[in-house]
Amino acid sequence: MSELDAHTLTQVESKDFIRELIERDRASGKHQGRVVTRFPPEPNGYLHIGHSKSICLNFGLAEEYGGRCHLRFDDTNPAAEDLEYVESIQRDVRWLGFDWGEHLYFASDYYERLYQIAERLIRSGDAYVCSLSEAEIREYRGTISEPGRPSPYRDRTVEENLDLFRRMKAGEFADGAHVLRAKIDMAAPNMKLRDPLIYRIRHHAHYRLGDAWCIYPLYDFAHCLSDGIEGVTHSLCTLEFENNRPLYDWFLARSGLSFEGAAPEQTEFARLGLSYTVMSKRKLLRLVQEKHVSGWDDPRMPTIAGLRRRGYTPEAIRNFARRVGVAKNNSLVDFALLEHAVREDLSQRSPRVLCVLQPLKLTITNYPAEKVEELTAPYFPPDVGKPGSRALPFSRELWIEQEDFELTPPKGFRRLSPGASVRLRYAHVITCESVVKDADGNVVEVQARLASPEEAERLEVKGTIHWVSAAHAVSCTVHCYDRLFQVPEPDAGEDVDFLSYLNPQSLETFTGCQLEPAAAREGLTQVQFERHGYFCLDRAWGEEPEAASGELVWNRTVPLKDSWARVSRGAMEAEPPRRRAGQANVRNEGSAQAPSKAASPGAAALALQALHGLTEQEARVISAEPRLGKLLVQLEGLGTSPKLAARWLANDVAALTKVEAGELKFGAAELASLIQLVESGTLTRRLAKDVFAELAQSGEAPEQIVERLGGQLSGDEELIPVVDQVLAKNPEHVSRYRAGNLNLMGAFVGQVMRATGGRANPQRVTELLEQRLKAD
RNA sequence: UCUGGCGUCGUCUAAAGGCAGGACAAGGGACUUUGAAUCCCUGAAUCUAGGUUCGAGUCCUAGCGCCAGAACCA
Numbered sequence: 001m002s003e004l005d006a007h008t009l010t011q012v013e014s015k016d017f018i019r020e021l022i023e024r025d026r027a028s029g030k031h032q033g034r035v036v037t038r039f040p041p042e043p044n045g046y047l048h049i050g051h052s053k054s055i056c057l058n059f060g061l062a063e064e065y066g067g068r069c070h071l072r073f074d075d076t077n078p079a080a081e082d083l084e085y086v087e088s089i090q091r092d093v094r095w096l097g098f099d100w101g102e103h104l105y106f107a108s109d110y111y112e113r114l115y116q117i118a119e120r121l122i123r124s125g126d127a128y129v130c131s132l133s134e135a136e137i138r139e140y141r142g143t144i145s146e147p148g149r150p151s152p153y154r155d156r157t158v159e160e161n162l163d164l165f166r167r168m169k170a171g172e173f174a175d176g177a178h179v180l181r182a183k184i185d186m187a188a189p190n191m192k193l194r195d196p197l198i199y200r201i202r203h204h205a206h207y208r209l210g211d212a213w214c215i216y217p218l219y220d221f222a223h224c225l226s227d228g229i230e231g232v233t234h235s236l237c238t239l240e241f242e243n244n245r246p247l248y249d250w251f252l253a254r255s256g257l258s259f260e261g262a263a264p265e266q267t268e269f270a271r272l273g274l275s276y277t278v279m280s281k282r283k284l285l286r287l288v289q290e291k292h293v294s295g296w297d298d299p300r301m302p303t304i305a306g307l308r309r310r311g312y313t314p315e316a317i318r319n320f321a322r323r324v325g326v327a328k329n330n331s332l333v334d335f336a337l338l339e340h341a342v343r344e345d346l347s348q349r350s351p352r353v354l355c356v357l358q359p360l361k362l363t364i365t366n367y368p369a370e371k372v373e374e375l376t377a378p379y380f381p382p383d384v385g386k387p388g389s390r391a392l393p394f395s396r397e398l399w400i401e402q403e404d405f406e407l408t409p410p411k412g413f414r415r416l417s418p419g420a421s422v423r424l425r426y427a428h429v430i431t432c433e434s435v436v437k438d439a440d441g442n443v444v445e446v447q448a449r450l451a452s453p454e455e456a457e458r459l460e461v462k463g464t465i466h467w468v469s470a471a472h473a474v475s476c477t478v479h480c481y482d483r484l485f486q487v488p489e490p491d492a493g494e495d496v497d498f499l500s501y502l503n504p505q506s507l508e509t510f511t512g513c514q515l516e517p518a519a520a521r522e523g524l525t526q527v528q529f530e531r532h533g534y535f536c537l538d539r540a541w542g543e544e545p546e547a548a549s550g551e552l553v554w555n556r557t558v559p560l561k562d563s564w565a566r567v568s569r570g571a572m573e574a575e576p577p578r579r580r581a582g583q584a585n586v587r588n589e590g591s592a593q594a595p596s597k598a599a600s601p602g603a604a605a606l607a608l609q610a611l612h613g614l615t616e617q618e619a620r621v622i623s624a625e626p627r628l629g630k631l632l633v634q635l636e637g638l639g640t641s642p643k644l645a646a647r648w649l650a651n652d653v654a655a656l657t658k659v660e661a662g663e664l665k666f667g668a669a670e671l672a673s674l675i676q677l678v679e680s681g682t683l684t685r686r687l688a689k690d691v692f693a694e695l696a697q698s699g700e701a702p703e704q705i706v707e708r709l710g711g712q713l714s715g716d717e718e719l720i721p722v723v724d725q726v727l728a729k730n731p732e733h734v735s736r737y738r739a740g741n742l743n744l745m746g747a748f749v750g751q752v753m754r755a756t757g758g759r760a761n762p763q764r765v766t767e768l769l770e771q772r773l774k775a776d
Numbered sequence: 777u778c779u780g781g782c783g784u785c786g787u788c789u790a791a792a793g794g795c796a797g798g799a800c801a802a803g804g805g806a807c808u809u810u811g812a813a814u815c816c817c818u819g820a821a822u823c824u825a826g827g828u829u830c831g832a833g834u835c836c837u838a839g840c841g842c843c844a845g846a847a848c849c850a
Binding site for chain 1: 794795809827829838
């Protein structure tokens with residue numbers, strides 16, 4: 001906190017927990033202040049919007065802290081990987097606006113070094129060749145609730161292991177005959193530690209290295225070591241790798257790799273969940289393979305390629321990633337947030353043009369048949385404020401939108417209906433005179449009369465509709481996309497196939513749409529069709545569009561917000577309920593009174609309770625931790641009342657023993673004198689907590705700490721100036737307090753406490769503040 | 777059941793122990809030649825119960841709930 005902020009109540013910009021961690025590391029000089037991140041996809045599928053969160057995080061961090069971010073392909077499974085994916089991933093990352101410079105890597109480039117490290121592990125007795133079958137390995141591993149059993153091959157000699165491993169590499173064995181495993185702990189509660197596999201035999205060509213290898217390393221081994229080899233400092237991954245972190249550290253520690261400063265550190269954050277879609281590669285692959293979509297770049301897919309073809313911009317996606325934030329909560333982000341991000345961006349960059357999707361003929365009866373007016377219309381509305389305009393031909397026969405005409409208009413309808421008047425966008429006001437119907441009674445033509453400027457003035461027209469001149473319009477095809485699934489979480493149900501939630505209306509194709517000529521003539525690729533939404537030319541980024549007869553094909557990126565649709569549809573279709581079973585936010589009332597299940601205190605706790613007059617809770621905490629029990633006895637020996645001692649031990653000291661495993665830096669004597677200082681009134685409880693924090697750090701005598709920090713401030717002559725200063729610096733807060741916001745008292749007290757380094761007596765400060773704030 | 781992680785407006789996300797804030801969504805209004813955009817306003821949250829503290833979303837205890845983990849996948 002800077003000098004400037006002292007005494008002032010200001011908002012500080014917040015950072016996510018990863019940025020905070022990095023800043024701590026930089027401050028402490030860990031990794032010598034360097035920041036090296038990496039984005040490590042496996043080339044076995046296309047990147048999706050979830051990956052973009054990770055990409056923006058990793059590359060963004062490198063940019064912000066002057067570091068670098070590597071693009072590394074974690075290609076350790078030759079059966080799944082393919083060059084097509086390597087290429088698409090690079091294309092997508094680049095398109096998103098990130099640059100890995102010369103730092104393009106492949107785990108497969110490290111195969112030789114990884115192999116050497118594996119041999120090193122064997123030599124140090126940390127790895128062995130196991131010849132159990134796949135099924136046997138699974139069986140020996142045990143389950144979540146039962147410990148595993150050691151493999152009978154666990155105690156092979158180093159020589160035997162080395163020999164076998166080399167022969168594995170040489171191709172002497174069939175797939176599955178042997179594996180190399182880390183020797184850790186078959187009984188570990190974290191199952192990842194039950195002798196995880198390091199190498200397996202796979203006689204399968206690798207997409208880059210061909211048949212050079214027939215043994216391939218597994219993720220837990222290859223990933224951390226690749227990070228280590230590249231000098232990565234901060235290895236960010238998603239939550240599901242939390243259980244793998246001990247392995248990450250374990251391999252790195254035994255790798256023989258050296259690091260400048262410190263080994264890379266793995267930190268996990270929540271992956272992105274988006275409503276109304278699926279994100280797992282397996283499910284996306286299924287959508288593609290079973291042809292529920294046209295391919296990985298189908299505009300309905302949440303893939304980067306799909307979003308690109310849909311008309312999303314890199315800016316919109318990066319903005320979305322920023323708004324979503326980074327945290328550890330399992331989250332499901334509302335699809336509306338992504339739509340908001342893309343509208344926000346497109347609104348600024350898209351020229352407005354007119355296009356009628358479902359044409360209805362409109363004849364202006366009092367307009368000469370041969371006349372053509374060249375109206376001028378700006379490409380952008382005034383609030384966007386960009387230059388540019390085009391000519392818009394107007395004539396007797398126009399196309400208007402079918403849904404802009406109603407024979408019997410609902411309440412609030414501002415468009416055309418018999419006798420009603422509307423304005424034609426950028427043009428004139430018309431009044432509907434009559435309609436022409438076909439044999440079935442459908443309206444096939446609307447006839448209207450042009451109002452003179454004076455009439456138009458009088459009419460007070462509320463609605464404006466879009467139109468195009470029939471003789472000049474360009475016919476085109478328009479794809480309107482909607483969410484791919486009908487429910488927010490299509491993959492939430494265990495016993496329901498996510499495909500059963502597919503939205504049958506996710507693609508609506510309109511042919512014979514009528515576009516104003518300038519849009520086609522000037523080759524616009526990303527536009528707003530006024531009153532419809534944002535559209536882009538299909539495959540504007542290369543490749544041939546799925547053209548119907550060589551026409552222009554437009555993809556709807558996102559519709560405009562439509563508050564009329566909301567009103568007119570009204571309560572007819574309620575939002576489908578979220579199906580997340582018993583989700584995190586369900587309030588669990590009634591769970592309160594369930595003490596029957598509460599663990600009852602053990603014998604030791606009961607004894608403590610009886611002997612020292614402690615509460616059950618205090619007794620439970622203190623008896624559960626030997627260091628606390630010992631302190632309690634010693635404290636009593638030093639004459640501290642058991643009640644006071646227990647309070648300190650069960651709350652403040654317990655917090656410490658929870659995170660500090662070893663010997664405490666202080667003993668009962670120091671604690672006793674600290675408690676004594678509070679009891680005698682020398683120290684407020686508030687200051688005592690600060691002193692305790694120091695004590696825990698250094699073990700220095702409390703009296704000395706107090707002397708160094710300065711003692712408590714309770715004299716009015718010392719407090720009043722600070723109180724007045726705080727009030728003077730926050731006039732707005734003072735008036736808000738006086739207006740009735742009494743919660744602000746805490747903030748004022750906090751400011752005084754901060755200004756005095758915690759030394760003020762908060763009770764006296766509160767009294768003084770109340771006095772001052774009551775006055776005048 | 778064990779291990780690890782996580783519980784803050786409907787959703788996402790903030791608050792060195794000191795104003796529960798912001799964004800999206802929702803509702804209302806102003807403006808409007810896009811029922812758009814913009815602007816303004818409103819409603820809306822600390823999982824529960826105890827404890828420590830002048831003061832708890834934050835610290836301690838117990839409970840409840842959700843997620844991940846038993847691939848020779850990553």
